[in-house]
Amino acid sequence: MVMFEKLAAVIAEQKGMPISAVKEESTLEELGVDSLDAVDILMTLEDVFGIKLDMRRRIRTVKEILEVLTDAGARE
Amino acid sequence: MRRVAVTGMGVISPIGNTVAEFENSLRRGVCGVGHITRYDTAGLPVKVAAEVKGFHPEMYMEYGEVRRTDLYAQYAMAAASQAMEDSGILGEVPSERLGVYFGSGIGGIGSCLKETERLMKQGASRVSPYSIPMMISNMAAGLLAIAYRAKGPCLPVVTACATSSHAIGEAYRCIRFGYADAVLTGGAEAGINPLIMAGFTNCNALSLRADPSESSLPFDRRRDGFVMGEGAGALVLENWETAVRRKATIYAEMVGYGNTCDAYHVTLPQPDAVSSSRAIAQAMEEAAAKEKVPPEQTYFNAHGTGTPVNDAVETLAIKRVFAQNAHKLYVSSIKSMTGHMMGAAGAAEAIASILTLNSGIVAPTAGYREPDPACDLNYVPQKAVQADIRLALSLSLGFGGHNACLAFHKTEEMA
Numbered sequence: 202m203v204m205f206e207k208l209a210a211v212i213a214e215q216k217g218m219p220i221s222a223v224k225e226e227s228t229l230e231e232l233g234v235d236s237l238d239a240v241d242i243l244m245t246l247e248d249v250f251g252i253k254l255d256m257r258r259r260i261r262t263v264k265e266i267l268e269v270l271t272d273a274g275a276r277e
Numbered sequence: 278m279r280r281v282a283v284t285g286m287g288v289i290s291p292i293g294n295t296v297a298e299f300e301n302s303l304r305r306g307v308c309g310v311g312h313i314t315r316y317d318t319a320g321l322p323v324k325v326a327a328e329v330k331g332f333h334p335e336m337y338m339e340y341g342e343v344r345r346t347d348l349y350a351q352y353a354m355a356a357a358s359q360a361m362e363d364s365g366i367l368g369e370v371p372s373e374r375l376g377v378y379f380g381s382g383i384g385g386i387g388s389c390l391k392e393t394e395r396l397m398k399q400g401a402s403r404v405s406p407y408s409i410p411m412m413i414s415n416m417a418a419g420l421l422a423i424a425y426r427a428k429g430p431c432l433p434v435v436t437a438c439a440t441s442s443h444a445i446g447e448a449y450r451c452i453r454f455g456y457a458d459a460v461l462t463g464g465a466e467a468g469i470n471p472l473i474m475a476g477f478t479n480c481n482a483l484s485l486r487a488d489p490s491e492s493s494l495p496f497d498r499r500r501d502g503f504v505m506g507e508g509a510g511a512l513v514l515e516n517w518e519t520a521v522r523r524k525a526t527i528y529a530e531m532v533g534y535g536n537t538c539d540a541y542h543v544t545l546p547q548p549d550a551v552s553s554s555r556a557i558a559q560a561m562e563e564a565a566a567k568e569k570v571p572p573e574q575t576y577f578n579a580h581g582t583g584t585p586v587n588d589a590v591e592t593l594a595i596k597r598v599f600a601q602n603a604h605k606l607y608v609s610s611i612k613s614m615t616g617h618m619m620g621a622a623g624a625a626e627a628i629a630s631i632l633t634l635n636s637g638i639v640a641p642t643a644g645y646r647e648p649d650p651a652c653d654l655n656y657v658p659q660k661a662v663q664a665d666i667r668l669a670l671s672l673s674l675g676f677g678g679h680n681a682c683l684a685f686h687k688t689e690e691m692a
Contacts, residue, residue: 217340233341240406241345 203277208266211245227263242266250275281452281531282520283685284459285364285513286628287356290621291327291506292614295359299625300632304661306643308614310489310504315469323478325489326469327506327616345407346420347385352509352621353417353465354424364513366459367425369523375427376457377418378448379511380434380441380464382620382675384414387470417465429457435620437675438580440464441510442623446534446681448514458516463624465509474505480544482584493617495581495610495642496588496656498649503582506616510624529631529669529685532567535559539678546590546674553590553672554597556680560670561598564684570668572605576639578630578671579656581610582617587674589651594672596654607664609657613643623673627683630669634687639664 209223216233223232229239243254243266252273260266288295291309292302302309309327318324334343334351337358343351357379361367366375388411395403410416415433422431430451434444441464448462468474477483484502486492493504520527535556539547546553564570580591588610596603611629612618618625633639638661645658669685 215341215344217344237345237406237410238341244403244406 204270204275205267207249208246208263208270211242211249212263215242223263225264225267228261243269246270278453279455280517281449282515282517282525282527283512283529283531283631284366284515284520284525284527285360286528286631287359287363287511288508288625288628289329289332289352289355290508290615290618290625291329294329294332294355296628299628302614303611303629303632303640304638306614306641306660308490308493308643309506310493310616312489313469316471322485323474323483324487325484325492325504327493327504328469329508345411347388347411348467349381349385349465350417350420352467352507353379353511354420356463356465356509356511357421357461360511360513361425361461364515365525366513366515370458370519372426372428374429374458375425376429376448376451376460377422377427377431378434378444378451378460378462379418379421380444380620381414381417382435382437382440382466383468383473385412385416386468386473388412390470390472421461425461427461436679436681437677438617438619438622439673439675439679439681440620440623442627442671442673442681442683443536443679445512445514445624445627445683446536449531449534452514452516458519460514461511462514463509463511464620466619466621467507468619469505469507477505484583490644493583493613494644495579495583495613496649496652497645498647500583500585500588502584503612504616506612506618507621508618508625509621510628512624512627527688529634529688530567531683532686533560533563533684535680535682537680539680541678544676546587547678548590550590550594550597552678553674553680554594556682557594557598557670557672560682560684564668564686567686568667572599572602574665574667575606576630576633576666576669577606577608578626578669579608579610580672580674581612581642583612591672591674592652592654603654606654607639607657607662607666608654609640609642611640613645623671623681626671626673627685630671631685633666634669634685637663637666639666
């Protein structure tokens with residue numbers, strides 16, 4: 202869950218919304234996150250977790266961002 | 278051809294972030310120049326600028342949008358939202374008949390600098406995905422079109438310091454020739470950063486005077502360069518018939534526009550002022566179709582930057598058009614108060630001109646004290662004056678030799 206919390210904090214900070222508004226099942230569209238925001242989020246996550254992420258992968262949900270993190274070997 | 282009404286105005290400026298504050302400062306001759314706060318000027322020759330104060334973009338945009346827009350676009354959104362609200366045009370014309378002609382001289386240069394620094398320090402993979410939309414100078418127009426679902430003609434103009442005058446002029450023609458029923462127009466600029474200031478310093482364009490109240494001195498013998506300003510100005514221009522039908526407040530009728538180029542030098546104005554005077558003459562000629570206004574009732578809002586060469590050449594341009602009548606005009610430069618707002622200057626000055634048509638109060642060339650033989654017109658020194666002004670002309674001149682002149686006429690018919 203720590204990974205999700207860190208991700209939720211990044212999204213919340215970017216969109217100026219409460220962390221509680223970000224759910225694992227939220228779609229990026231619901232959160233007002235567009236393709237540019239998504240890359241910005243991934244870049245921030247690279248710094249947070251100290252890893253390299255696949256910037257070209259299409260992501261539509263918060264859950265899919267978690268998958269990108271897991272696939273890249275991010276540790277909680 | 279259709280008539281064009283001005284039905285909305287908005288401004289973010291070094292002397293006020295609403296039209297009411299801006300007007301109040303113009304009347305009182307308030308100088309918006311101060312010591313630079315945006316960066317450390319230690320060791321640098323230029324110490325002063327006319328900065329926008331107390332600006333809160335969150336008043337006009339969502340937080341998420343603020344993060345991904347350059348300051349110049351934030352100024353644009355703020356001034357435009359004031360103008361749109363003022364006009365009440367939204368929903369009154371179809372989306373496809375609402376246009377946006379909004380420019381910037383330099384665009385998102387602050388963002389460009391920041392991203393360049395990231396590139397150098399952190400590498401290419403850390404350059405923000407927002408960097409391009411933040412730095413390109415058409416994005417203010419794009420953002421405004423999105424904000425107001427304006428699907429008609431959209432034209433971001435870039436003519437350096439003449440940018441927003443050309444934008445307004447082209448918007449006027451757009452309505453006049455029936456391509457749109459209303460156009461949101463103007464310009465924005467945010468160039469007070471070490472790069473832009475160094476560039477202008479090194480082409481000897483900026484004032485090196487250290488006293489903020491004694492540095493922006495248009496037409497004064499002591500002038501030694503312009504003072505950098507910033508901000509945005511926005512107007513809603515509208516088909517006259519549409520404005521009358523919906524009983525909108527009409528601040529002025531736009532009656533003329535001239536657009537010429539010196540085709541002479543990248544930064545210097547043509548010394549004989551042939552082309553700049555022709556821009557004035559074109560606007561005057563178009564305005565004369567409405568009414569031939571005597572010079573005593575004409576306000577000439579000068580470009581008046583305060584560089585030694587501009588003010589003398591501009592004075593010559595005015596004399597070329599008005600000949601012996603030039604001395605009867607009220608001429609003033611509000612850059613004595615706002616500094617040079619660059620791509621936003623023309624729009625802020627158009628608003629000042631329209632305010633004069635409504636109030637009969639001519640804003641002064643504040644700080645003007647010592648006459649220069651090369652500048653011998655009535656520059657309305659120091660204090661605002663009351664006059665029965667029926668026609669206002671506003672001239673803007675930009676690097677690249679771009680000349681634009683706008684003409685506004687006092688509204689007589691009640692809408």
